[in-house]
Amino acid sequence: MCRFLAYSGRAIFLDTLLIAPNASLVRQSLAAREAKTVVNGDGCGVGWYGARPEPGLYKGILPAWSDANLASLCHQVEAGLFLAHVRSATSGEVTMANCHPFASGRHLFMHNGQIGGYESIRRSIEALIPDDLYHSRRGNSDSEAMFLAAMGGSMSQDPAGAIAAMLRTCRRIQQANGVAQPLRFTAILSDGKALHAFRWSSDDHPPSLYWCQLETGIAVASEPFGDTAQLWRPVAPGTHMVVIDGKVDCRDFEVFASLAA
Amino acid sequence: MCRFLAYSGRAIFLDTLLIAPNASLVRQSLAAREAKTVVNGDGCGVGWYGARPEPGLYKGILPAWSDANLASLCHQVEAGLFLAHVRSATSGEVTMANCHPFASGRHLFMHNGQIGGYESIRRSIEALIPDDLYHSRRGNSDSEAMFLAAMGGSMSQDPAGAIAAMLRTCRRIQQANGVAQPLRFTAILSDGKALHAFRWSSDDHPPSLYWCQLETGIAVASEPFGDTAQLWRPVAPGTHMVVIDGKVDCRDFEVFASLAA
Amino acid sequence: MCRFLAYSGRAIFLDTLLIAPNASLVRQSLAAREAKTVVNGDGCGVGWYGARPEPGLYKGILPAWSDANLASLCHQVEAGLFLAHVRSATSGEVTMANCHPFASGRHLFMHNGQIGGYESIRRSIEALIPDDLYHSRRGNSDSEAMFLAAMGGSMSQDPAGAIAAMLRTCRRIQQANGVAQPLRFTAILSDGKALHAFRWSSDDHPPSLYWCQLETGIAVASEPFGDTAQLWRPVAPGTHMVVIDGKVDCRDFEVFASLAA
């Protein structure tokens, strides 16, 4: 179970959200040291949109709580759109190549959940990655494979459609191979303009997702953090949430249309 | 609060104790992931005595649970005398230079506890390191400084005396600088023949220490692990325990003789 | 262009060959600092056979010249059969998962050379990896893919046949995709008993390979090292060399039988 956070709004220093608040993302990894929660010590990453067309990307294999580069970067960099992730490895080793977020061109992606039975169907999942992106597959995690697979679809015009099509195919591969475990997918995607958040699972337990209206913008995260005064709202299972220009739009996210998964 | 383990006995594969048992050292770091205990994810290290006069030494900054080199090494190496440590940083950064055990010539040393107020008296503590060892100071932790300081004493003839003298001086430096926090010292020292274990604190809370007679030898550890059938005995506060040739000898360890600390 | 070394003979400390000699493997990486040769600073690895059925394996991403763990391990470990490698990345990033040697069960493998045009045909090369080994693909290098692909063949009974079949298929994939660059393959393979060395290329430039009768056994390496008194003999292109029980047997290694590549 990883933890992540994304922000869209007025440009703020990254540490405003990632380090300073009570129960911030880095404190969520830290918290583990006092044994209050699960450890997310298998690396961390942050991606942000600045003056370049492509996002900036920092990844490290140390636990977030002891990564001095992460702390300095988050103290220094301001952005109006960023994604951050602390990892608890489920598939794929602890290497920088397996740290989220993943980048491809203008896009950033990070994921919480997993493809059940991935070890046994990894080859078929990787077969979904389009030829022109296959060389950019760096690690061996299910999350990176799902992202690159979706990038082969209609990502620019219809991100939710591209994600849904990818999930549909992944689910069918699970079923064709007799995998009983679920496909769980709570994820954030961005093209540098909009934030797309997804909360979906083939069973009834999609990983949690919340959002909050801050003074400067909108935060979306695995779990609430910061002042108790802030109102964090859960995102319902089966939702595609779009954050753009300070507005939040929640839509039904149907992977199998009206058919059962 | 770090965790450590030392073994003296017939040669066994290191993973017999370090990885295989229930609640083994590596599982103690892993356990944190299920939030059952405190995390020790700030690096790990193992030292062992083999065919060379100097011990072998492996240190890594990754959490023990995700260190493939550590797993392979412990699976492959057999030794009759070894020390292993998983770190939860209290002083000094997460770098290999701050990982235990520390080596100097034939000696290995690892420590659980801390010099209260170390940040403010570090210079005076480091002044205790003898000239001929000062260049071998690699990190910035209190533990390494204590070890090198003690190495300047009567380590070969009277290890307990050398350790006690070092602790006495450290305590006096604390007092001279108005440090209210205690000096806590639970530690293992070896010259490749004997294992010396110490449990001492300037207050009433020395970090825990246990020992156990296994089939193949004697284990000393921060906390019991393995089968419940095994009888782990606590080492009393104020003890210097010597393990050599399969025998355990516990003696009073007095840092301030009959004087109060 | 990587550099490697393998040894088969009486058990010796690894540093006897890897660190001590003039122009040893670690010095070959060091040498770069004096700019006498090409740098191999993209990680290192060593695999050795000990008391376990599987080999021990250590890999690091630091240059060999600054890896304290490598130095300590090589000083401490004795083995009668070992492989070591310093990397200069040609395909695949600098991560531990891309460091040689690669292990699968009892087998160790390391490679110098490359599949020309690998970036564009990677998917087809990876398709050669058998289902039951696909999950063990950790990195994204051509070398690891070739090893796992060959492991799916007749590796136990006919290692040279398994390697030749794999190379044949890789070459055909290159040709089918219009790749003009060559397939170069100088490699060492072991099952813990025999050392198999291969020197082959689809053009006339297979990476160099030498062997030498030492006092204690046979060394095979990318380039000669040690005393000038030692006689290093080049291994001819198109050769499969087997080292077992102190004997060296060189055979023709034909990938395309009597047909042209």
Place this chain on the structure above:
Amino acid sequence: MCRFLAYSGRAIFLDTLLIAPNASLVRQSLAAREAKTVVNGDGCGVGWYGARPEPGLYKGILPAWSDANLASLCHQVEAGLFLAHVRSATSGEVTMANCHPFASGRHLFMHNGQIGGYESIRRSIEALIPDDLYHSRRGNSDSEAMFLAAMGGSMSQDPAGAIAAMLRTCRRIQQANGVAQPLRFTAILSDGKALHAFRWSSDDHPPSLYWCQLETGIAVASEPFGDTAQLWRPVAPGTHMVVIDGKVDCRDFEVFASLAA
């Protein structure tokens, strides 16, 4: 022999100077792979001034040529004042704590050269670090010690005076301990407003230093890079160069006044 670069001028993306040019700093480390020059593969670092009072700082232990975080950061971050360094270790191990630049409050510092005989006089050099900065000593290099020692002087009002006083004392410590090797000091210091460059040695061989008027500002570097059309001017030995507001001012830098070193 390390290599470094500093820039003061209009805000530019860091990779404009650090990565893009012919013979850029990262290419200078890369160049080693073609064996054209000495390798600087023992880590790298970059510090820059942005919207915060303290500079941003990134350090890594991988060679600059394989550090993906460094590349992304330099592509993304714009600054009007920055310092960058690739290291070839002379004293102190390859750890992040020994990578340049070093930071203390608003100040950044990087150094090329060394205190001859440092291993034997390290304790005396470290004794120069003022009490209130001693806890911030992270590594074990001579460069960091010199910086912290100078920070205890008149750094805010008279940086050149503080540096000269520190060098004078270091040189006297060398002499008092019978060290025959020289004290070499080519360095860059900044408080976020001015760049101070120093080129000095106790013998006739201070490490090289050049500066160049670019279109956007002033670059100071260990060696020229970029278009041959650009005019790089050597900085004379015994010089203190100040770059501020687009102007370069070179002054005599006398460590021992009119007395011989």
